[in-house]
Amino acid sequence: MAIEPVVQLPKKKLQFSRILKNRLLYTGKRFTRYGRWYYWRLIRTNASPEYLARGFAAGTFAGFFPFFGLQTVLGVLLAVPLRGHKLTAALGTWVSNPLTYIPLFWFNFRVGVWLLGAQMSFTTESMQSLEALLELKGEFVASFFIGCFVCGLIGSLCCYVIALTSIRSWRNRRARRLSSRVRRDRPKVSPPKLTTPR
16 A cells, blocks of 8 residues: 655745634634624714614615715715714615615616606617617616616605614613513512501
């Protein structure tokens, strides 16, 4: 039976892979720590439910537009004049994410085409003529952004109502839970006996 030789990697390759692994672990822990910090900051905030819901609605409206990489910035900037919470605005932009980009923007485009009554037909004649192609491009962009605006407005109003009712009900449940815990932890003191004078 032949013994296979043990292949040893050079020390430099082992050291590089160990450094890369440690760097990835450090980055993952750091992101987890930041995420936990922002989560508890949002949970423990004393801001009004309306303030939080306005921020979430502003972020949702920004999320309906195809400004990849700038949706969070746009949501936070919209939250300032609307007097909404900036962190919930950043969370609201996640209505569009890599899983929902294609169906969301396709739906926005179809709504824009329906609202404008545009006849979007991609024929070979329109592709051969530069003027027809530019005209089709303008109609496409107008339909797309009108659809994004209308869908974003309706979606942000719906998200405002949903976020407002959810935050209020969650805070009421939390207050009831805390009050029941305080009542349970309070020592039971028997009331003093009243004696009638003779």
